[in-house]
Amino acid sequence: MSSHTSDxxxxxxxxxxxxxxxxxALTRITHExxxxxxxxxxxxxxxxxxxxxxxxxxxxxxxxxVEGTTITAGSLDVTMYRDxxxxxxxxxxxxxxxxxDIDDRVVVLVDDVLFSGRTIRAALDALGDIGRxxxxxxxxxxxxxHRALPIRADFVGKNLPTSLVENVxxxxxxxxxxxDVRIVGEGDA
Amino acid sequence: MSAHVLRDALVLGERRADxxxxxxxxxALADSLDAGDAREVDATGLIALPGLVxxxxxxxxxxxxxxxxxxxxxxxxxxxxxxxxxxxxxxxxVADTAGVVEQVWRLGREHGYCDVQPxxxxxxxxxxxxxxxxxxxxxxxxxxxxxxxxGKCVSDAVLMRRALEYVKAFGGVIAQHAQEPRLxxxxxxxxxxxxxxxxxxxxxxxxxxxIVARDVLLSAHxxxxxxxxxxxxxxxxxxxxxxxxxxxxxxxxxxPHHLLLTDELVRSYDPIFKVxxxxxxxxxxxxxxxxxxxxxxxxxxxxxxxxPMEDKECEWSAAAFGMLGLETALSVxxxxxxxxxxxxxxxxxxVMSTVPAAIGRVEAHGRPLAVGEPANVVLYDSGASRQWxxxxxxxxxxxxxYAGRELPGRVVATFLRGRPTVLDGELAxxxx
Amino acid sequence: MIRHLLSxxxxxxxxxxxxxxTAEELLSVASRPIKKLPTLRGRTVVNLxxxxxxxxxxxxxxxxxxxxADVINFSSKGSSVSKGESLKDTALTLQAMGADAVVIxxxxxGAPHRLAHASWINGAIINAGDGSHxxxxxxxxxxxxxxxxxxxxxxxxxxxxxxxLHSRVARSNxxxxxxxxxxxxxxxxxxxxxxxxDSWPVxxxxxxxxxxxxxxxxxxxxxxxxxxNDAFFPSAxxxxxxxxxxxxxxxxxxxxxxxxxxxxxxxxxxxxxDVADSARSVIVEQVxxxxxxxMAVLYLLLSGSTDAESTxxxxxx
Numbered sequence: 001m002s003s004h005t006s007d008x009x010x011x012x013x014x015x016x017x018x019x020x021x022x023x024x025a026l027t028r029i030t031h032e033x034x035x036x037x038x039x040x041x042x043x044x045x046x047x048x049x050x051x052x053x054x055x056x057x058x059x060x061x062x063x064x065x066v067e068g069t070t071i072t073a074g075s076l077d078v079t080m081y082r083d084x085x086x087x088x089x090x091x092x093x094x095x096x097x098x099x100x101d102i103d104d105r106v107v108v109l110v111d112d113v114l115f116s117g118r119t120i121r122a123a124l125d126a127l128g129d130i131g132r133x134x135x136x137x138x139x140x141x142x143x144x145x146h147r148a149l150p151i152r153a154d155f156v157g158k159n160l161p162t163s164l165v166e167n168v169x170x171x172x173x174x175x176x177x178x179x180d181v182r183i184v185g186e187g188d189a
Numbered sequence: 190m191s192a193h194v195l196r197d198a199l200v201l202g203e204r205r206a207d208x209x210x211x212x213x214x215x216x217a218l219a220d221s222l223d224a225g226d227a228r229e230v231d232a233t234g235l236i237a238l239p240g241l242v243x244x245x246x247x248x249x250x251x252x253x254x255x256x257x258x259x260x261x262x263x264x265x266x267x268x269x270x271x272x273x274x275x276x277x278x279x280x281x282x283v284a285d286t287a288g289v290v291e292q293v294w295r296l297g298r299e300h301g302y303c304d305v306q307p308x309x310x311x312x313x314x315x316x317x318x319x320x321x322x323x324x325x326x327x328x329x330x331x332x333x334x335x336x337x338x339x340g341k342c343v344s345d346a347v348l349m350r351r352a353l354e355y356v357k358a359f360g361g362v363i364a365q366h367a368q369e370p371r372l373x374x375x376x377x378x379x380x381x382x383x384x385x386x387x388x389x390x391x392x393x394x395x396x397x398x399x400i401v402a403r404d405v406l407l408s409a410h411x412x413x414x415x416x417x418x419x420x421x422x423x424x425x426x427x428x429x430x431x432x433x434x435x436x437x438x439x440x441x442x443x444x445p446h447h448l449l450l451t452d453e454l455v456r457s458y459d460p461i462f463k464v465x466x467x468x469x470x471x472x473x474x475x476x477x478x479x480x481x482x483x484x485x486x487x488x489x490x491x492x493x494x495x496x497p498m499e500d501k502e503c504e505w506s507a508a509a510f511g512m513l514g515l516e517t518a519l520s521v522x523x524x525x526x527x528x529x530x531x532x533x534x535x536x537x538x539x540v541m542s543t544v545p546a547a548i549g550r551v552e553a554h555g556r557p558l559a560v561g562e563p564a565n566v567v568l569y570d571s572g573a574s575r576q577w578x579x580x581x582x583x584x585x586x587x588x589x590x591y592a593g594r595e596l597p598g599r600v601v602a603t604f605l606r607g608r609p610t611v612l613d614g615e616l617a618x619x620x621x
Numbered sequence: 622m623i624r625h626l627l628s629x630x631x632x633x634x635x636x637x638x639x640x641x642x643t644a645e646e647l648l649s650v651a652s653r654p655i656k657k658l659p660t661l662r663g664r665t666v667v668n669l670x671x672x673x674x675x676x677x678x679x680x681x682x683x684x685x686x687x688x689x690a691d692v693i694n695f696s697s698k699g700s701s702v703s704k705g706e707s708l709k710d711t712a713l714t715l716q717a718m719g720a721d722a723v724v725i726x727x728x729x730x731g732a733p734h735r736l737a738h739a740s741w742i743n744g745a746i747i748n749a750g751d752g753s754h755x756x757x758x759x760x761x762x763x764x765x766x767x768x769x770x771x772x773x774x775x776x777x778x779x780x781x782x783x784x785x786l787h788s789r790v791a792r793s794n795x796x797x798x799x800x801x802x803x804x805x806x807x808x809x810x811x812x813x814x815x816x817x818x819d820s821w822p823v824x825x826x827x828x829x830x831x832x833x834x835x836x837x838x839x840x841x842x843x844x845x846x847x848x849x850n851d852a853f854f855p856s857a858x859x860x861x862x863x864x865x866x867x868x869x870x871x872x873x874x875x876x877x878x879x880x881x882x883x884x885x886x887x888x889x890x891x892x893x894x895d896v897a898d899s900a901r902s903v904i905v906e907q908v909x910x911x912x913x914x915x916m917a918v919l920y921l922l923l924s925g926s927t928d929a930e931s932t933x934x935x936x937x938x
Contacts, residue, residue, distance in 0.1 A: 081658070086925075092639055129654075130653060387731065503708050505729060506729040
């Protein structure tokens with residue numbers, strides 16, 4: 001969820017996934033989720049704001065198509081559970097929307113980039129305060145490595161080895177006007 | 190006794206001369222004096238003024254020796270260029286008997302830094318119900334001529350009338366603290382836009398003006414002397430201007446802080462700016478400056494009001510009213526009046542020495558700088574400038590509103606009857 | 622975001638909206654099985670109440686506890702405060718205890734301002750009502766309640782009725798609501814409007830009836846009967862006849878308008894019982910919303926660092 005928007009002149013930017021790649025990745029993840037859980041019954045998709053929410057909605061739309069039912073994705077803001085609150089200015093909360101009771105369901109968390117794992121750690125804590133899911137799974141569009149916690153994704157759109165000085169920028173049409181994933185290089189640090 | 194020659198002083202800021210002081214008297218005043226073995230004081234570029242006279246000082250002794258004593262208060266006075274201060278009566282016990290005023294008078298003499306002229310209370314215990322023994326205080330060694338319940342208003346019209354009448358017998362004057370008590374119950378700051386925003390109970394200008402108006406009429410009616418303490422509003426200035434145009438025997442004072450500071454400072458809620466009467470609007474400040482410049486207001490008086498830190502380091506409404514003023518008075522008058530070309534230095538001598546001495550009927554003070562006159566002199570460096578510090582004071586208290594402010598000028602030397610009480614800006618040893 | 626919350630006037634429109642939006646998200650915490658967030662774990666919030674106000678204190682206490690802060694209540698009754706300990710010494714004590722935030726209620730206008738600016742204490746200062754100055758969190762919860770019923774407050778008409786002169790709630794509301802774009806009308810007898818009110822960003826009126834027809838919100842202020850002893854008005858009866866909200870007056874309000882009161886109410890004085898208990902009255906809801914709004918204020922003042930965003934934090938995805 002890096003929020004770099006302007007590229008400095010020295011920045012080296014390279015597109016690693018385009019609109020078609022993202023679409024195919026999401027379709028594949030949809031099928032993997034359905035396969036793993038033997039259908040959509042008892043599955044709840046929860047996106048982590050901002051872009052994770054839109055990705056979750058797209059997964060829900062694809063699932064609805066495959067299953068022939070209406071599946072709605074929710075959102076889970078993890079701000080209040082973060083471990084870096086004292087390191088940065090207070091920030092606005094994003095919307096949390098849990099459409100159904102999570103008890104005894106399989107919650108699939110959806111985020112755009114998996115990096116240190118701290119966001120997912122916060123999300124697991126947040127879930128624990130809301131209820132007791134039967135299982136929690138994680139779907140991400142990009143796994144860029146460099147984990148700082150024992151967390152791994154169940155469904156990955158693309159594994160993307162990166163350097164720590166690089167930034168991964170995911171754009172989704174709903175927020176950014178277009179779909180792509182770019183690596184922004186050292187010059188933009 | 191000692192002799193001093195003040196070399197190259199600017200007398201009243203106008204004329205360059207040497208001033209020879211011998212045995213408490215100015216014995217010569219001319220260019221390039223042959224001063225014999227008199228001690229030389231380099232006064233080059235320094236303004237020589239007659240020793241300043243304050244009509245309104247709170248020395249706190251007896252009763253609040255934790256805030257100020259006659260010794261520390263007169264030391265502060267000397268550092269401010271004063272040679273005579275009028276000690277207000279609101280001590281504990283109140284200065285409402287000959288015994289208390291004589292004690293205060295004597296303490297001033299014994300310490301030797303500045304003459305202390307006690308002000309007697311108008312009513313017993315400042316209670317506003319029964320006249321104090323004004324005649325006994327007038328006949329005491331302190332020769333009290335000014336009477337005031339300062340801190341409280343003589344609000345009862347009949348009592349005020351009687352007091353004005355009674356003091357005619359010995360040339361006394363009633364100095365009124367003009368504050369209508371019912372209109373100022375619980376009042377905390379000037380009533381205006383800001384008091385409404387800050388949620389502090391307003392102190393309307395009319396509470397002062399109503400009393401000033403009543404008292405000038407009373408004074409005219411009984412043909413006695415009225416002095417109005419710490420005038421702070423435009424309305425008061427206008428009433429006084431009218432009274433003076435009628436030829437009535439009314440005088441008035443303004444404090445240095447009311448010449449400079451406005452109620453905007455209260456936005457900080459810092460009680461260092463809490464004072465009675467309250468700091469007023471910039472329009473009122475302009476009016477009291479004009480009044481002082483055109484003679485409607487006769488003099489400057491400090492209302493030096495020491496308070497211990499604990500009475501100021503607290504929430505606004507719990508804090509005491511009052512601010513220090515003796516050591517900063519001349520600098521503030523320079524900043525507000527001289528640097529703005531509203532007064533000359535000879536005007537300053539008039540409003541800070543000659544006129545207050547005349548109002549208080551102290552004969553040895555407020556005299557011209559001339560041969561044969563008592564050697565009460567202050568040397569002042571108007572070109573100096575310094576950032577004021579609250580601990581740079583002889584007062585026991587620290588409640589100056591000017592801490593951190595750049596103020597012009599510096600008192601270099603003060604002579605009381607020929608003896609230096611301040612030299613090189615430092616308190617001198619005064620032999621007891 | 623500001624460091625202390627002393628006055629509604631300290632808030633920019635963006636700050637105010639951020640607080641209200643945050644409160645909106647936090648409101649749902651009250652309906653969860655675990656009504657607690659770990660956000661302020663390890664931080665200490667002191668409720669320093671020099672004046673009795675059980676409702677406000679409990680509201681702040683609940684807010685702080687729902688954010689997992691440690692709460693210390695320091696009330697005037699039976700403590701060193703009532704034994705004449707100065708504000709300064711109390712502040713130094715709290716500083717030594719490591720208070721991250723001090724929620725202060727004080728009878729003297731400006732006391733929170735003194736705590737925030739006298740360098741006795743480092744923590745964030747939150748004004749929970751000072752003298753007749755301000756009560757900004759009350760104004761925030763009022764605005765929050767209005768927004769839930771009316772949507773965006775821009776252009777909405779709010780009529781505030783009663784003892785504006787002595788009311789910290791009126792001051793804070795007038796300032797905050799105009800920051801949020803609402804049109805505020807203060808209605809009171811001339812004796813109970815502050816000098817200089819014409820410079821406030823509000824309209825004023827001496828007449829209640831004319832200020833009802835187009836009002837989206839009517840807020841009734843508590844009027845103390847003792848005020849009549851000071852000649853602010855002739856009698857309680859005359860006051861309630863001229864400025865009280867009864868059923869007849871309530872009928873003049875538009876269909877969607879709501880009735881508010883910061884409490885505690887003087888039923889029969891400024892508001893009749895049937896109005897207070899009517900469907901238009903959102904008075905009970907104001908209490909619920911108070912906790913969410915105070916959570917938002919505590920979160921926004923306490924969680925962030927005042928330093929620029931650290932590189933580490935920025936890279937964390």
